[in-house]
Amino acid sequence: MNWNARRLERHFPQQGTPADIVAAMCGAHAQILSAAELSVSLRLPGTTRVDVREALWTKRSLTKTYGPRGTVHLLPTADLPRWTGALASLPAGRIDLLTSDQIEKVVEAVGIALKDQALTIDELDEAVTAIAGPWAGDRVMDAFQTKWPRWRQAVHLAAHRGVLAFGPNRGRKVTYTNPGVRPADTETAQDELLRAYLHSYGPSTPQFFARWLSAPVTWAAKLFQRAALDQVEGGWVNEGDTEAPDEPARGVRLLPYFDAFLVGSHPREQLFPGRAWERALGGGQAGNYPVLLVDGIVAGVWHQRRSGRKLDVTVEPLDELTAKQLAELDEQVGRVGEILEATPRLTIGKISVGPHA
Numbered sequence: 001m002n003w004n005a006r007r008l009e010r011h012f013p014q015q016g017t018p019a020d021i022v023a024a025m026c027g028a029h030a031q032i033l034s035a036a037e038l039s040v041s042l043r044l045p046g047t048t049r050v051d052v053r054e055a056l057w058t059k060r061s062l063t064k065t066y067g068p069r070g071t072v073h074l075l076p077t078a079d080l081p082r083w084t085g086a087l088a089s090l091p092a093g094r095i096d097l098l099t100s101d102q103i104e105k106v107v108e109a110v111g112i113a114l115k116d117q118a119l120t121i122d123e124l125d126e127a128v129t130a131i132a133g134p135w136a137g138d139r140v141m142d143a144f145q146t147k148w149p150r151w152r153q154a155v156h157l158a159a160h161r162g163v164l165a166f167g168p169n170r171g172r173k174v175t176y177t178n179p180g181v182r183p184a185d186t187e188t189a190q191d192e193l194l195r196a197y198l199h200s201y202g203p204s205t206p207q208f209f210a211r212w213l214s215a216p217v218t219w220a221a222k223l224f225q226r227a228a229l230d231q232v233e234g235g236w237v238n239e240g241d242t243e244a245p246d247e248p249a250r251g252v253r254l255l256p257y258f259d260a261f262l263v264g265s266h267p268r269e270q271l272f273p274g275r276a277w278e279r280a281l282g283g284g285q286a287g288n289y290p291v292l293l294v295d296g297i298v299a300g301v302w303h304q305r306r307s308g309r310k311l312d313v314t315v316e317p318l319d320e321l322t323a324k325q326l327a328e329l330d331e332q333v334g335r336v337g338e339i340l341e342a343t344p345r346l347t348i349g350k351i352s353v354g355p356h357a
Contacts, residue, residue, distance in 0.1 A: 089189070165178075
């Protein structure tokens with residue numbers, strides 16, 4: 001069975017709404033929002049970045065918040081109770097500037113400060129300090145050659161508790177708001193998240209699931225042990241969900257930075273075979289390069305550069321492409337241009353740009 005083809009098929013359902021697509025991806029990495037817009041739109045014919053933005057800021061069917069690994073993601077708003085219930089149950093990790101009691105006070109203060117309004121980070125600094133106490137504003141957190149207030153070490157925890165998410169930018173400034181989410185029951189949320197993950201990325205193992213979430217393997221193993229699963233070659237899938245194509249995926253695709261398919265698929269060797277391992281993985285980290293997929297595996301890297309309405313797309317294949325593959329690549333470049341509302345131009349050549357940090 002070709003599990004990689006199954007994952008690709010499930011990540012590209014080709015129908016539904018932007019929120020449906022993000023659900024199929026089990027979250028869209030949005031540290032670079034433009035890359036998330038491209039990830040979602042490439043999975044839904046006719047969709048552009050405008051449609052994704054409308055789902056995020058107007059319809060509010062998507063929410064930008066801190067998701068797996070404490071990184072910024074787009075998540076379906078309807079699924080936030082599950083996500084927050086599961087993420088809030090994760091061991092907190094390294095938070096050495098706040099006591100347990102102070103963490104609770106910070107989360108409460110954030111929820112109060114953001115109720116019914118959007119604040120910039122500087123405004124939130126002032127509000128949290130005023131509510132929680134002067135200690136919250138102590139500038140003791142190392143950050144980019146400066147010091148941030150103590151309370152900011154718990155920003156992602158506030159998101160995981162359902163009281164913080166991103167709001168629309170105010171000019172160039174990021175804002176935050178309180179989405180008013182009530183986290184689901186912990187065990188129910190954990191079980192639902194594992195099922196969603198295995199639907200998108202299975203078969204998988206507790207080790208890969210833990211890596212995807214940035215959670216302890218022992219914590220992940222307990223979830224696998226109590227879930228209704230079937231063991232197959234390569235790991236576990238949801239009970240009864242054992243079907244997969246016999247043949248590999250076919251066709252050419254372009255995937256942007258930090259695409260969820262790249263980040264969550266394991267084992268890496270199956271997706272990044274041979275020279276792709278060296279060329280398309282940034283220090284072993286998937287997603288640091290936009291990639292060219294040929295027949296479901298990484299077969300090159302690409303880069304885009306915009307100038308006004310013009311979009312120069314350079315693709316560096318690892319092997320020579322056939323005439324059919326070149327035609328499909330040209331279609332993909334055209335689709336990227338449509339999504340980004342630009343006129344694209346394709347160049348086949350060497351890319352000198354290094355991996356994204």
